[in-house]
Amino acid sequence: MRYKIVLSYDGTPFCGWQSQPNGQSIQDAVERAAERLFGERTSVVGSGRTDAGVHALGQVAHFDCDKVLPPKNVTGGLNAYLPREIRVSDAQYADSGFDARKSAKRKTYMYLAYVGSELPVLNDRAVCVGRDFDTQAVSAALGSLIGEHDFSTFMAAGGGAKTFTRTVYAARIERDGMFIKFYITANGFLYNMVRIITAQLFKIGSGQKTDLSALMEKRDRAYAKELAPACGLYLHDVEYEVTD
Amino acid sequence: MRYKIVLSYDGTPFCGWQSQPNGQSIQDAVERAAERLFGERTSVVGSGRTDAGVHALGQVAHFDCDKVLPPKNVTGGLNAYLPREIRVSDAQYADSGFDARKSAKRKTYMYLAYVGSELPVLNDRAVCVGRDFDTQAVSAALGSLIGEHDFSTFMAAGGGAKTFTRTVYAARIERDGMFIKFYITANGFLYNMVRIITAQLFKIGSGQKTDLSALMEKRDRAYAKELAPACGLYLHDVEYEVTD
Numbered sequence: 001m002r003y004k005i006v007l008s009y010d011g012t013p014f015c016g017w018q019s020q021p022n023g024q025s026i027q028d029a030v031e032r033a034a035e036r037l038f039g040e041r042t043s044v045v046g047s048g049r050t051d052a053g054v055h056a057l058g059q060v061a062h063f064d065c066d067k068v069l070p071p072k073n074v075t076g077g078l079n080a081y082l083p084r085e086i087r088v089s090d091a092q093y094a095d096s097g098f099d100a101r102k103s104a105k106r107k108t109y110m111y112l113a114y115v116g117s118e119l120p121v122l123n124d125r126a127v128c129v130g131r132d133f134d135t136q137a138v139s140a141a142l143g144s145l146i147g148e149h150d151f152s153t154f155m156a157a158g159g160g161a162k163t164f165t166r167t168v169y170a171a172r173i174e175r176d177g178m179f180i181k182f183y184i185t186a187n188g189f190l191y192n193m194v195r196i197i198t199a200q201l202f203k204i205g206s207g208q209k210t211d212l213s214a215l216m217e218k219r220d221r222a223y224a225k226e227l228a229p230a231c232g233l234y235l236h237d238v239e240y241e242v243t244d
Numbered sequence: 245m246r247y248k249i250v251l252s253y254d255g256t257p258f259c260g261w262q263s264q265p266n267g268q269s270i271q272d273a274v275e276r277a278a279e280r281l282f283g284e285r286t287s288v289v290g291s292g293r294t295d296a297g298v299h300a301l302g303q304v305a306h307f308d309c310d311k312v313l314p315p316k317n318v319t320g321g322l323n324a325y326l327p328r329e330i331r332v333s334d335a336q337y338a339d340s341g342f343d344a345r346k347s348a349k350r351k352t353y354m355y356l357a358y359v360g361s362e363l364p365v366l367n368d369r370a371v372c373v374g375r376d377f378d379t380q381a382v383s384a385a386l387g388s389l390i391g392e393h394d395f396s397t398f399m400a401a402g403g404g405a406k407t408f409t410r411t412v413y414a415a416r417i418e419r420d421g422m423f424i425k426f427y428i429t430a431n432g433f434l435y436n437m438v439r440i441i442t443a444q445l446f447k448i449g450s451g452q453k454t455d456l457s458a459l460m461e462k463r464d465r466a467y468a469k470e471l472a473p474a475c476g477l478y479l480h481d482v483e484y485e486v487t488d
Contacts, residue, residue: 010364055365089361117333120254121299121369121478176421234365 001068004094007059010085012124016052026086030061033081038065047104047238053230058237062100106169106239109194111182111232127232133205135175141204142171144213145197151190152219159191166190183236195233199226245312248338251303254329256368260296270330274305277325282309291348291482297474302481306344350413350483353438355426356476371476377449379419385448386415388457395434396463403435410434427480439477443470
């Protein structure tokens with residue numbers, strides 16, 4: 001049986017999604033919990049990797065087990081064995097053709113910032129920006145990201161991507177009380193793409209003139225070296241075909 | 245010179261505000277930072293104690309030091325020596341008659357809850373409640389807290405209070421996206437008063453009939469034994485006379 005699960009995690013104590021020899025990844029933790037629940041070893045395939053310190057609200061993964069358990073028992077059982085920094089919010093049976101990574105059509109990342117004095121309860125969860133942060137300027141700049149573009153300016157080395165063109169369906173900034181939330185939805189993301197773009201948005205919001213279109217045309221990371229901290233980044237949700 | 249400081253902290257790793265022999269309190273951490281900055285030992289007096297795991301957005305404290313430093317150097321200097329879970333957002337010179345505890349006129353506590361699936365990034369910071377939480381019912385119940393009352397029903401043993409009458413100036417519930425925030429402003433609070441009241445509000449919000457006025461008339465904790473978790477509670481701000 002193939003299971004599809006939706007996960008939320010606090011990425012702070014983990015070395016990222018991807019399995020590591022030290023076993024300190026989120027994937028490792030989920031595989032250990034699944035082995036305890038089902039009594040079988042299995043590989044858990046996520047919709048994509050998240051870096052060390054990056055959080056998820058709606059990461060999606062799949063895995064296969066011979067044993068068939070009711071979905072709500074999978075949710076409850078995995079949560080019983082998972083560390084409290086990882087919670088399964090939903091589990092479903094999936095078609096054998098469903099692949100959490102390959103079937104994903106759209107992913108949305110959120111970057112969380114806040115204005116005002118530094119608040120320790122938001123340590124490792126959001127980034128503090130100046131009180132005069134210019135949300136309007138960022139909103140105006142975001143339009144240039146929409147559509148199909150070569151995003152190699154906004155790609156860190158080491159991601160292993162073979163093509164650099166991605167389609168951004170939506171990009172917006174939302175002011176919500178003291179919080180500023182950036183959302184980017186695309187059919188896929190290059191390595192560190194959201195954090196590199198967010199670093200440019202931080203420059204625009206703090207009054208620097210930065211032309212995202214001109215940067216994209218360079219197709220060269222040398223023009224966008226900054227990287228926003230991992231701790232403000234959230235994998236918000238992953239969308240699949242309606243037929244899933 | 246007497247200094248007045250405003251502090252924000254993540255209470256998770258501390259045993260509360262009040263100095264303890266093990267040195268793991270917030271007061272201990274601030275006194276150590278002040279000693280390093282001023283080269284003098286001093287006692288830091290907070291507006292009141294917060295329990296282990298309780299947070300603060302605007303705790304106020306005072307201390308005396310012979311050395312006179314510009315206020316902004318006090319803010320920066322203390323932050324340089326404080327652990328990252330404690331931040332000073334403001335420092336000012338205070339009149340010698342100013343006392344962070346005795347001069348406080350009004351304090352506001354916030355209790356933070358959220359609806360939906362459990363989110364690990366909110367662990368130790370907020371409490372998850374059911375999706376059908378009845379904000380309207382809580383809002384209607386809050387009115388009975390307003391005014392001068394004997395709050396001994398809502399007091400845990402061990403606080404050392406000699407009088408049990410307090411005046412609640414404001415009590416409201418606010419729905420903010422997935423968050424539910426309870427605010428209570430009073431001239432003072434009995435030991436665990438906000439957490440005991442919040443536990444009753446949780447019952448009301450989840451459909452149980454609970455009459456806060458009738459409970460108050462009992463003047464007996466036996467009628468309100470529940471205690472909401474410390475991690476959802478925030479000391480929001482402390483108000484003093486305008487002449488401060």
